[in-house]
Amino acid sequence: MLPPARLADLLTTFDPSAAPTAxxxxxxxxxxxxxxxxxxxxxxTEEARNQVDIAAMxxxxxxxxxxxRPGRCVHExxxxx
Numbered sequence: 001m002l003p004p005a006r007l008a009d010l011l012t013t014f015d016p017s018a019a020p021t022a023x024x025x026x027x028x029x030x031x032x033x034x035x036x037x038x039x040x041x042x043x044x045t046e047e048a049r050n051q052v053d054i055a056a057m058x059x060x061x062x063x064x065x066x067x068x069r070p071g072r073c074v075h076e077x078x079x080x081x
Contacts, residue, residue: 014063024062028055 011018018025035048
């Protein structure tokens with residue numbers, strides 16, 4: 001996991017910048033945590049994956065704009081941890 005200061009620095013690179021306390025970021029983190037827990041306990045991850053996709057799209061639209069960026073992957077949480 002990234003240290004809090006590094007995460008805060010990373011979030012400021014978005015346009016507009018995002019704070020670690022931004023609701024969209026908190027929602028994405030919660031969805032990713034739910035996915036991790038489902039996977040850890042051997043449960044179906046389909047619903048959790050849908051929630052991650054929705055939260056990631058909301059974050060993307062809010063902080064990177066609505067334009068489509070082919071080849072970009074929003075599931076980069078492990079790299080940010």
